[in-house]
Amino acid sequence: MLTLANPIGLWALLGIPAVLAIHFLQRQAVILPISTLFLLEKTQRESASGRRFDRLMNSIPLWMQLLAVLLLTWIVAEPRYQKARSTQRVAIVLDSSASMSVIKDQVKERLIEALPGLQGPAAAIDLTVLESAPGRERIYTGSSAEEFALALDTWQPRDGLIDPSQSIRLARSIVAREGIVVYVTDTPVESLPFDARMISLGESIENVGITGVSFGKKASGLTWSALVRNYSDASATRTWRLEFPDGSSSEPKSFEIDAGALISLQAAFPVSTDRARLVLSSDEFPLDDIFPMVAPSPKSISLFSSTTPEFAKLAERMNRSLDAITPSNDAASADLSLISYDALDPMLPEGNAVVFVQDSTSAGAYLKGGIVAEEHPLVNGLNWQALLIRETIQLERLPTDDVLLWQDTRPLIFLRQLASGPGEPVNYQLCFNFDLRLSNAASQPAFIVCLHRFTESIRESKVAGFSENLETGQPIRLAAHPGDEQNPAEPIAIVHLDPSGKSLSQQVIPPASIVRLTAPLEPGLLKVTQGETKLLDAALHFADTREADFSNCAAADGLDTGTAKAVERHTVEDHWWRAWILLFVTALLVSWYFSKERALNHASTPPTTHSEATS
Secondary structure, three states: OEEEOOHHHHHHHHHHHHHHHHHHEEEEEOOEEEOOOOOOOOOOOOEEEEEEEOOOOOOHHHHHHHHHHHHHHHHHOOEEEEOOOOEEEEEEEEOOEHHHHHHHHHHHHHHHHHHHHHHOOOOEEEEEEEEOOOOOOOOEEEOOHHHHHHHHHHOOOOEOOOOOHHHHHHHHHHHOOOOEEEEEEOOOOOOOOOOOEEEEEOOOOOOEEEEEEEEEEEOOEEEEEEEEEEOOOOOEEEEEEEEOOOOOEOOOEEEEEOOOOEEEEEEEOOOOOOEEEEEEOOOOOHHHOEEEEEOOEOOOEEEEEOOOHHHHHHHHHHHHHOOOEEEOOOOOOOOEEEEEEEOOEOOOOOOOEEEEEEOOOOOOOEOOOOEEEOOOOOOOOOOOOOOOEEOOOOOOOOOOOEEEEEEOOEEEEEEEEEOOOOOOOOEEEEEEEEEHHHEOHHHOHHHHHHHHHHHHHHHHHOOOOOEEEEEOOOEEEEEOOOEOOOOEOOOEEEEEEOOOOOEEEEEEEOOOOEEEEEOOOOOEEEEEEEOOEEEEEEEEEOOOHHHHOOOOOOEEEOOOOOHHHHHHHHEEEOOOHHHHHHHHHHHHHHHHHHHHHHHHHHHHOOOOEEEOOOO
């Protein structure tokens, strides 16, 4: 395979018409009348008075000059020949953000069109296709254009805004320094790391979509409220409706929304079903036009509290501020207990509890010293400096207790983990090493937030089903029955459904006390069960509003940069170039020699004459 390293050198071929034009110019002969013809020798035509276009004269200088032009073009164009078994390694990083779904077909066409250019003069091409989201499996690895096209059909861009630097770094390590890295996106960037080239195929389009849905409770029941945004520069008219699991839907309702505006849509959640989907009239970006919903239903927490007035008030505040809190009269079966520690009766429950000191003696002086919080999720970001506590008896602290808050050398709050048997859940107790009645803790926001955080951690660790609306790609943490050798637990089944309820994928994983999942990237429904126990019933929606804004999308193409190095790497130079230079010089010398000889002959030849008859 022949490749020209300097195709611009082909302009030297313009010397051919120039040489021909020069040789078409002939000298015009001068006619001299004479009296006789037999006294004159036959002569060549000679010009003595200017040039004119005439027939082309076949001469050695003409052919030598044409040969010289061809040789010069060949030398200047720098011909190179393909190396045997040379391979061009190419890594393509596809922007996996959801906005790319609009131009998925254009991306496939452009990349297939670009394959010959990416291969260049190499004998073969080695392709690797990655997504910009780190940690994903490779979309394709191989050298077949047909398989490459089929692999692109399976690509589903559904992520939010992602920095591609990590994937571009991986792509560069795969193809090494000599390979080509191509980043395909819909939003041009000023520069890319690791010498990557960019193809941007985006364009600004109009889009109106749902940004989020919130739920509230009224006397009439559960209500939903959705925010809809117009991302374009022009006002738009859309319709919305609710679709239900049985295939029925509400009557479409029309609304107008100004350019760049936000409006709210709200209605009652249907009481006849626990799920529905809000649907807007479609546009070019359909991901934010459908919002699957389930009626939120958190895990229920049964709360037991002591009968003292202080604990009754605290339990009432927790009931008002937290969802799904139900009172319980049995500390042994309750999910969480509010209890006090009495030195005369030091027995504490074995379950999850919030423990306070109860000191019936006279109140002591206020504690002195600085208040310092440890690094822990229960107290991070909370301000305890206004907390006032009087001296009281103290709880017995175990060596395994994790202290969360200190005042001077006295631990004020510590977390205790209770020992549990195989297959049994772990219980925790949040211990307040002071008497709630002899402090201002009940009026401190930090105290209430700390209680809420602990209660939610107990709710999260409880093995029970709940319903929630989640974002696509959101991390999920579930509590499940781990089982043991004597009593093995059932495996965990995960089912992903589309918004209409059609199954998209199913997966079974081994049992564990804590199950960590990532919500699928495709909007729809997610159901997680362990045997007959429901663990999660969730609706998945697309929620990255940055991907719904196409105002910065534009086209750009930087694919053709750096081809000269690839030509040098996969080809070898013409080893005969020295011979072509020598032949070029020889052609010039031969042309010069015969042109000089012809000029001497013309100088010694008499002019052409025309005879006239004499009387």
